[in-house]
Amino acid sequence: MPPVGWYQIFWMVVGLLAMFTALATVVLSLVWLERKTLGRLQLRLGPTRTGPMGLLQPVADAVKLILKEDIIPDSSDKAIFWVAPVIVVVSAFMIWVTIPGSEGLVLRNLELGLFYITAFAVLGILGLVLAGWGSANKYGVLGGLRSAAQLISYEIPVIMVVVSVGMLAQSLDLRVIVANQAQIPYALILPLGLVVFFIAGLAEVGRTPFDIYHAESEVVGGPFVEYSGAHWSVFFLAEYINTFAIAALVALLFLGGWSWPWQSAALSWLPALPPVAWLGPLLSVIWFLIKVYAVILVVFWIRGTFPRLRIDQLMAFAWKVMVPLSFYSIVITALYLFYDWPAWTLTLMSLAGLAVVGYLVYRRMMAPVRRVAEVKARQAAQLAERRAAREAAARQGSR
Amino acid sequence: MVESQIDITAGPPPDAPPNAEPVEMLLNMGPQHPSTHGVFRMVLWVDGEKIVAVEPHIGYLHRGSEKLCEGEQYHQVITLFDRLDYVANFNNELVYCQAVEKLMGLTVPERAEYVRVILCELNRIASHLLYVGTIGLDAGAMTPTMFAFRGRERIQALFEAVSGARMMHNYFRIGGLKEELPDNFEQLIRDLLPLLREDVAESDKILTFNEIFLSRLKDVGRISAEDAIDFGFTGPCLRGCGVEYDVRKAQPYSVYDRFDFDVPVGLDGDCWDRHWVRIQEMYESLSIVEQALAQMPGGSVASSLGRRLIRPPAGEVYARAENPRGEMGVHLVSKGADRPYRLKVRPPSFCNLSAIKYLLKDSWIADSVVILGSLDIVLGEVDR
Numbered sequence: 001m002p003p004v005g006w007y008q009i010f011w012m013v014v015g016l017l018a019m020f021t022a023l024a025t026v027v028l029s030l031v032w033l034e035r036k037t038l039g040r041l042q043l044r045l046g047p048t049r050t051g052p053m054g055l056l057q058p059v060a061d062a063v064k065l066i067l068k069e070d071i072i073p074d075s076s077d078k079a080i081f082w083v084a085p086v087i088v089v090v091s092a093f094m095i096w097v098t099i100p101g102s103e104g105l106v107l108r109n110l111e112l113g114l115f116y117i118t119a120f121a122v123l124g125i126l127g128l129v130l131a132g133w134g135s136a137n138k139y140g141v142l143g144g145l146r147s148a149a150q151l152i153s154y155e156i157p158v159i160m161v162v163v164s165v166g167m168l169a170q171s172l173d174l175r176v177i178v179a180n181q182a183q184i185p186y187a188l189i190l191p192l193g194l195v196v197f198f199i200a201g202l203a204e205v206g207r208t209p210f211d212i213y214h215a216e217s218e219v220v221g222g223p224f225v226e227y228s229g230a231h232w233s234v235f236f237l238a239e240y241i242n243t244f245a246i247a248a249l250v251a252l253l254f255l256g257g258w259s260w261p262w263q264s265a266a267l268s269w270l271p272a273l274p275p276v277a278w279l280g281p282l283l284s285v286i287w288f289l290i291k292v293y294a295v296i297l298v299v300f301w302i303r304g305t306f307p308r309l310r311i312d313q314l315m316a317f318a319w320k321v322m323v324p325l326s327f328y329s330i331v332i333t334a335l336y337l338f339y340d341w342p343a344w345t346l347t348l349m350s351l352a353g354l355a356v357v358g359y360l361v362y363r364r365m366m367a368p369v370r371r372v373a374e375v376k377a378r379q380a381a382q383l384a385e386r387r388a389a390r391e392a393a394a395r396q397g398s399r
Numbered sequence: 400m401v402e403s404q405i406d407i408t409a410g411p412p413p414d415a416p417p418n419a420e421p422v423e424m425l426l427n428m429g430p431q432h433p434s435t436h437g438v439f440r441m442v443l444w445v446d447g448e449k450i451v452a453v454e455p456h457i458g459y460l461h462r463g464s465e466k467l468c469e470g471e472q473y474h475q476v477i478t479l480f481d482r483l484d485y486v487a488n489f490n491n492e493l494v495y496c497q498a499v500e501k502l503m504g505l506t507v508p509e510r511a512e513y514v515r516v517i518l519c520e521l522n523r524i525a526s527h528l529l530y531v532g533t534i535g536l537d538a539g540a541m542t543p544t545m546f547a548f549r550g551r552e553r554i555q556a557l558f559e560a561v562s563g564a565r566m567m568h569n570y571f572r573i574g575g576l577k578e579e580l581p582d583n584f585e586q587l588i589r590d591l592l593p594l595l596r597e598d599v600a601e602s603d604k605i606l607t608f609n610e611i612f613l614s615r616l617k618d619v620g621r622i623s624a625e626d627a628i629d630f631g632f633t634g635p636c637l638r639g640c641g642v643e644y645d646v647r648k649a650q651p652y653s654v655y656d657r658f659d660f661d662v663p664v665g666l667d668g669d670c671w672d673r674h675w676v677r678i679q680e681m682y683e684s685l686s687i688v689e690q691a692l693a694q695m696p697g698g699s700v701a702s703s704l705g706r707r708l709i710r711p712p713a714g715e716v717y718a719r720a721e722n723p724r725g726e727m728g729v730h731l732v733s734k735g736a737d738r739p740y741r742l743k744v745r746p747p748s749f750c751n752l753s754a755i756k757y758l759l760k761d762s763w764i765a766d767s768v769v770i771l772g773s774l775d776i777v778l779g780e781v782d783r
Contacts, residue, residue, distance in 0.1 A: 216539075
């Protein structure tokens with residue numbers, strides 16, 4: 001490593017500040033987007049009053065949260081209570097150090113980038129458990145332990161899928177992975193990986209239907225129950241940054257990151273445009289953001305649609321469905337690489353695995369419906385019987 | 400170094416055998432918990448995520464309604480009944496009015512009976528729609544609430560047009576109704592029905608057969624038909640166990656014997672069956688409203704009593720009706736005065752809630768919320 005001079009340190013600080021600002025802006029946009037999307041899904045308008053289309057609503061929220069009294073419960077363990085949100089938010093930010101926004105737009109590209117990201121993603125759990133425990137609240141403790149159980153179980157499929165993507169790209173460097181997808185995104189080669197990663201990612205950031213650790217109707221916010229004001233807003237910030245990170249990773253690992261469709265063709269006519277050096281990178285970033293926001297919209301859509309799983313169902317789903325599926329994805333990727341089969345065989349194998357497991361899960365979940373059909377049949381029979389009896393009575397009456 | 404200030408271990412539950420192990424944690428749920436449906440409180444002895452024992456506490460909303468009734472004139476009591484099951488106000492008013500009518504031997508104008516049936520059935524739909532919303536929230540889905548509330552809002556707008564109030568209507572009178580209906584009442588309902596059918600179908604579609612919802616509710620909070628009867632279950636909770644008992648059929652009151660409707664029953668007596676029964680009941684209620692509208696005679700809806708002070712003859716009477724939550728009964732004792740001597744309400748929610756200790760045993764913490772939601776209690780009625 002070259003000696004670090006003042007110059008590098010200065011630019012590092014500037015870069016970190018820029019990243020912080022960019023992420024804070026993104027969080028504001030996500031809050032607005034989520035409220036609007038959920039509103040539209042729920043026959044509402046969402047925020048409309050603050051600013052055009054309610055665009056300033058998240059700003060108003062942030063101001064309100066920061067001005068609010070920051071209550072620290074008397075019986076809490078003050079040090080732990082104070083440090084827990086810091087751990088959560090720092091780990092959320094640290095992930096972003098190595099996530100590239102385009103070819104050149106990355107704070108510090110690491111060759112083991114994915115390894116680094118998965119390592120820091122787990123660190124946030126520590127903060128949640130500490131927050132739950134330190135707030136001296138039983139709901140907090142329950143929520144904290146739930147989050148530990150949930151996030152650790154879902155970390156395994158995430159890592160396994162990341163490994164299979166790494167195998168495909170022969171690298172854990174996110175820029176290399178994206179470069180490898182210039183022709184065909186991995187979503188088409190390894191759809192299984194996309195599905196597993198997306199679902200496990202939802203669980204990892206505690207989004208519906210896996211939001212059990214801060215379930216409003218059960219543990220009343222879980223680890224966050226005693227937090228208010230700025231401390232709470234820090235958790236909130238971390239949650240949205242994590243959601244954005246998962247969406248960005250989905251886009252980077254499976255949707256081809258910033259590579260455009262027909263990229264080479266596009267590049268060939270791009271010089272015809274005004275020859276500005278930053279135009280290409282800018283288009284890349286925009287294209288990448290479009291993909292990320294599309295994934296995030298799906299996350300919000302799921303939030304507006306599904307109820308929440310129970311803890312045992314959640315764990316069963318992780319260990320009985322997600323973990324085996326992720327191991328299967330490693331095995332088929334290995335087979336594909338070892339025998340050097342054409343890419344479509346991998347697609348076929350992963351689709352077959354998805355179909356089989358999907359069918360089994362569906363069958364299991366919809367098992368009660370068969371009994372419901374029984375009830376319906378019985379009811380129809382009763383109804384017919386009653387109707388016949390009434391008609392008979394009417395006939396007698398008319399006679 | 401701070402001593403650990405958190406001691407969450409709890410003693411053994413109250414009804415445990417003498418040398419039982421202490422339980423991991425005592426969890427107080429309510430009265431300010433968001434999903435205890437008002438101010439119900441449960442103390443849970445939990446072992447990790449499993450519930451070992453439950454101690455329910457009621458009475459946070461006790462207003463002494465029954466005692467208050469003794470101090471009010473017969474007409475004034477109706478306002479107190481509005482506040483029992485505060486999401487099914489018309490149904491409450493109906494039971495009370497029927498009790499007094501039975502005592503006085505009054506006949507109600509035919510048109511008033513039909514209007515009562517229409518309003519009660521619409522109120523049943525509104526109440527069940529509220530249930531759909533809350534069970535969705537309890538299970539963790541927030542969208543069904545909004546869908547269900549749209550339909551409920553439409554019904555309440557109609558109620559407001561009819562009675563002048565969205566919730567505490569005070570519209571039924573002993574022997575009739577408070578005042579004539581708005582001129583376009585029938586047209587209002589005719590406009591409302593197709594919209595409402597759509598709303599009901601939508602709130603059915605969004606939740607009932609959702610895979611996650613099914614897995615959360617099916618086989619949770621199971622109760623056998625015998626146990627349910629022993630606990631005094633009525634209404635959708637009882638019918639969910641497969642018992643076909645509906646006061647509207649078993650002992651038809653008002654003009655319910657003139658309508659053709661079905662009593663949906665479940666199979667297993669679990670949370671999902673109770674949910675399904677409620678959904679089906681909404682369709683049946685819609686059909687009852689349609690039939691009532693078709694059969695509705697003309698004439699006045701006014702009570703023959705006018706606005707006079709009434710003094711029913713001395714005697715005792717018990718009236719009952721099928722409320723959205725089950726059988727609501729009113730036991731009325733009169734000594735010939737202008738106020739009831741004693742009035743006792745049989746609240747369906749209270750009887751259904753009595754099984755909570757039994758239902759929650761050995762379930763998950765997350766289930767406790769869903770089970771309570773599927774019983775669909777209204778604390779105004781439980782505590783009175």
